[in-house]
Amino acid sequence: MSGGIGTRLRPLTCQLPKPMVPIFNRPVMEYSINLLKEHGIEDIAVTLHYLPNKIKEYFKDGEKFDVNIKYYIEDKPLGTGGSVKNAQDFLDSTFVVISGDAFTNIDLTKAYEFHKEKGSKATLILKREAIPLEYGVVITDENGRIIRFLEKPSWGEVFSDTINTGIYILEPEVLDYYNKGDNFDFSKDLFPRLLMDNIPMYGYIAEEYWCDVGDIGSYIKTHEDIMKDFKKHYLLGEKVQNGIWIEKGTIIEKGAKLYPPVYIGQNCLICEGAIIEPYTIIGSDCVIKGGTSIKRSIIWENVIIEENCEIRKSVICNQVYMDKRSRLFEAVVGAHSKIYENTTIKPGVKIWPYKTIDENVIVKDNLIWGEGINKRLFGNRNITGIFNRDVTLEMIVSLGTAFATVIDNKGSYIISSDGNNLSKSIKNLLISGLLSTGSQVIDIEDGALPMCRFGIKYFNAQGGIYISTNKADEINIEFMDKRGVNIDKNTKRKIENSLITGDFNRCSSEEMEDVVSVNNFFKIYIREGKLSLKNIEKIKSRKPNINITSPSENIMKLAEEYLIGIGCNVKKMHYREEYTIEDVRKKVLEEDADLGVLFSIDGERIALTDGFNSIENERYWLLILSLGFKTGELKEAVVPYNFPRIVEKLANKYNANINYSKSNITDIMGTIIDKGIEFQYILNFDGIWAIGNILDYLYGQNMTLNKLLQEIPEYFYFKKEIPCQWEDKGNILRRLTEEGQQGKELIEGVRFIEDKGWAMIIPDEEKPIFNLYIEGYDEEYAEELGNLYDEKIKKLIKGF
Template sequence: MGFKADDLHAVILAGGEGSRLRPLTVDRPKPMLPVGNVPILEHLITHLKKHGIKRITLAAHYLAAEIESYFGDGANFGVEIDYFIESVPMGTAGAIRAMREMIGESTALVLSGDALTNADFEAAYLAHRANQAKITLLLSRVESPLEFGVVVMDADQRIVGLVEKPTWAEVVSDTVNTGMYFVEPEVLSELEAERILDWSGDVFPQWIEGNREIYGHVIQDYWSDVGSFAQYSAANHDVLSGIFATDEPSTEDGLRVGAFSVIDEAAKLIPPVIIGRNCRVKAGAVVGPDTVIGDNVLIEEGAQVQRSIVWDSTYIGANANLESTIVASRVTIKRIAAIQEESVIGDRCTIEAGAKIRPRVKLWPDKTVERGAVVTHSLVWGTRYRAQLFRDLGVAGISNVEITPDFAVRLGAAIGSRFPRKTSIVTSRDSTRSSRMVKRAIISSLLSVGLDVIDLRSMAVPVARHYISRCGAGGAIHVRKLPGNSRVTLIETFDQTGAYINRRMERDIENAFNREDFRRADSDELGVIDFAGRAVEGYQADFHRLLDHSQVRHRMRVVCDFGFSALAGVYPSMLARLNVDAVSLNAFNDAKRAPRSPDDQSRHIAELRGIIQTLPNSIGVVFFDEGERLVVVDERGRVVEGHHLAAAMLHLVRASQKQGIVVASSLILSYLNAEGHQNGVEVVGSKSDVRSIMEDAARTDVLFASDERGGFIFPGLHPGFDAAFAFAKLLSLLQSQEVALSEIVDQLPFSAQAYEQVHCPSPKKGTVMRSLHDWAPSNWQVSLEEGIRFSDQDSWIQVIPDVFEPTLHVYVEAKEDDRCADLMEQIRSELVRAVEAASN
């Protein structure tokens, strides 16, 4: 009874998602993972062809098009391939049952598409025929059978027991199921159609329990189930060492270099090494041992790649170091980067110069690791791992994508480790669920490093800053949505005064975070949580103490839109002492309805204008950004905001006969200084970023500070922006001077301002700004104090590169609206042109 390959129809189950091998299997099915630069499935098909088995059906589900695109009808591989695409998973047996008509009356040779083998199918099939078996399992003997189905056979090779993935207590044999079977067509006919069925979980146990004969055949040949990173690396090692033989000719020196590859004479290859086609290895580079390099890979001078697997079209920069890692396709690894043991880099990732990937870290596809960053944990969501944690206001990232509970725990430990044990840290948040989640994770971490926590729970930022400056705590952490972006969580860290921590401490925290240099307290030294008492009452007391109520001579009517913020729980009760009749809008805390986007804020302003126009002699206010900024509507329904609001406040302060300094953002300085130094009040400029304004506001004799977006700081109360106090101060000055806000606005010179953002890749900012400097009209003055500022007698343009994001901030001011719009169009067009030119 000889072997007839035509009696067999091979069915390869190639539908697995390979979840344990992510991120390698995000963009490709597991059977298409390359082993020795050849997909697992191709190794299997080549081996079938050697046995003359040419009729093959591929059962695919996950990313099936990738498999079909590669193999086609099989003609290029010398076989005949057709496909069965599972619209939904049907189980290993259910899928074969659905192919009953395709298999016909042939014996089915069922194979797993994610296993490597050089099994002797001829000997196995002859044993199947000799036993007149309906089902024969191909078996292998392994040292650790815990990840497989353990099989027990009697003396006649009949299977009498099968235990799937046993514990050591259940291991009774070292013989395991390889997932390869011979199955006769009548067995398939018996299976129930259109039902999810698995061979090992359903069919085989039923046959064994029913005393129906299933035979086993132990193969003595190579077999490896590629189900984990360790197994995948081991399979590549087996190809390198010749344990698993391939069609590629072996070499005595253990070096296999593909066609058109160029190896510099000064490069060093340490066998065993496989290098694909069209590669280049430059002088001083060291490749090997135990290394597989795919096609079209460039390895620069001095790079070292050892015990690693690198897929196609990857770039490895000068002096980069890869040790025992797996790197997928089209990855860019720049100079001096280090990829450490057991790490896995997904497709199309970019590792910038000097970055380090720590052991066992996995990067999902399309991630960018910034220059010098140290990645200590896997990066699944988001697109970028930053070397710098802190941005302008704090640590920011997409909620529950980049800013996750585990990230918050590590950040809290890094922050907490910078403070002495038993220091008290104040925590607070806005009312969003994501902020609550992040804050709780941070609190747990602070306790673990031996710090005590005073929790304010949900609290407006100005009240939190005030409490911090009065309670004697060592610092504070506030969690909220980033102003203007509801998808991004912002984690702010304050010092004992309520101001932002300095840059030096931020760098210390970043270093601790990247090195995971966290202190751990003994169990009897863990911190405790206390809840703050009378924080609001203390704020209200100081708030009223700093206002002069004695000069109030008449009541005013005001309409306050609290924007569904936490300020709604603090301010309404204070309005009575301001001698006003108040109408409150949106005066409850509802994070989902808070106006964060520019469109939402414009809608709230428009609604307030409509109300003011129906209430004679009323002024209105909308509070934004958790009580940090405001927009005012005067008695005639005109919107007073930004530079106009700052000018109105300055006019009233000067009229009050107070002497001192007013700090103004550089973006409104020229407008506020139009009338010069008057009544002992001097206006001084500050850079436009929040930190600079806060630092300058802390100087002595400062009456108030203002930015261009309705933010006001009155340093006697606390060091941050406080819209509630600014509005109260405005009311107090209007009342004491018995003047209407509309009268003040009438006296202000008109000036139109506009603001836009232009995208510019960070590496191109310098080139674009140089080009912009050269573009400047000859009759304009140029200033380089903050970005680039062009100005003439009646207008100016200022372009400021964002410190962290790939963005240019563009500001324009002119005497007329049309002129302002024209200038914005000119500068926008020039910047877009310059960005395109720099990118080409």
């Protein structure tokens, strides 16, 4: 399979199909051809789509490699399975599918024997991978039979560290589910259907080397792995001396220093005074002048590097010129680029082909769209970063463009921010990006995140963006779909890919829309927030004293206007850093107020106090669910899978139903909205409207907060964080899932169900920790259970 575009490898693949990217001066696909030949496979079909002639011109009919090659070109992408089905006339017996961009020495003969021994119709060759998020995870039983697939899972779904390498041994009849020309994938479409129909399908776990040359990091690592492993040195040909490989025609001048391991291609000139340090690979026809130092870097062909340059852990593509005293640190330079004298290219920068960089320049940003993209641009729910360090001006404009490109470049989008000046600046940059696609932008100005979600539905927009700023210039950017729900992980991936490729929809100046600015939209939001309240007159007659605070002054202003409008006396408390609901409780008690409210910085969440009780997090959820069940507003509710199961007792009391969702905000909020549970949406995700609904109930029913809290059954629940290494996560979760213990659920993380409680272990999406959730029938047992699983995880970590 050689049709991939190689998005994550750009700029290496801007002018080159991914299988043609060189490893030690040979296309990576050539190693796959040689592997097949080594195992007696000489008839090879190659599926092509992106830049097919580059591959055909190099490999031709395969005679040079002692194999027979046929080519099958897709006019449009057909998916991994569809591309193989397109070669149907070639598939008359058991066949192997292998990616043209994977580097491996997996024993295909052993895998084939396993396939036949098991009577398998589809055998997937698997490998153990410490951090499997970018791969398909495959779960097998003790006999190797496949029982479950997860495509590019989140950490909460990593139930195993055995990943799909994309190498398969298949019987032709498994493709009968589809017709030639159908677009389908093996992992997403065909294999789940085989599993559903109970077709024998097995996973063969390979012990040999395998690397998906999928991004720059893995590309560099593959070269280092080969150089480090003596058993793979046969791939590199004859050594001049220990750890140094030099091909014919290359001249190493006297006084040049080479520190192994080093690989240098044909017809190169390494001048006197040049220093070639370990794990450096230099392609053919290159010139390295004196005083230049290169370490852990890969230089392609026809590259000239002048005197006194410094190159560290970088990749330089074909026909690049680098002038004297220039420096390259963990960067990538595309083909045919010119870097002039005394230029510094900072870590993480990617320079696209045919770029010219003037002398005396410091390059901090990519030369295509403006910003390097981390492997995981989005966090669990949003993009967070320090301004001008993680999040730059150029990146922000491109984010707006990518968002509209992915969702609908002719759509309408709501945009809003908190009152911070930096947030407003970021908002204007995002607006520029959105407008450049031909989209309509409706700016509802300063507000709260729930107000932005409300605006999306109010204007029937295709999506929305909300920007807020925390202390120390930390920016948060939330992207929402047409429901007002945070975008899902597939949309996040598409936005990231659009940024990486620079593949944006653009409009002409005639097509560019004006920004629609809606002044005082908050008035509409506040008015709408009052419409569902039934007891405003009772609230006004009682004139409750409410103390409010928030890290955001803007949220306090909105909450103040809303609460005054329903009849409350409001006192704004000056917020100070690390303020908690306990601080608010003390103030409420001192001032004999009726209620205290701590709003989150975006206005989405609240914590409550009556001066005696502090209610936040899961206790707040239980309070509002109790209120909803009691009034009949809620016949069913949605809670995250890691929530205390005491909620079931509460629901049963009122004959209500509980729906569990995964614990990320997209799944929770999306499930609530899709089920039409408006009351829960308001109380969970709109802090300002929520406090109005709570007061409406309390004063309408002549109820106190303390009395309402008594409706909640006693429960014993806590969360613990256990530090680990990123690479520990998949291995430990797999070992936990393989334990033979009964009462185990694999819906999100691993949940162990005991007689008197449960423990749930979920790897964190953003930090190198395990989150451990515990609930027990009493406090002592909950603590005992927590210690048990805390110790279990720590022992597994120490075992590495």
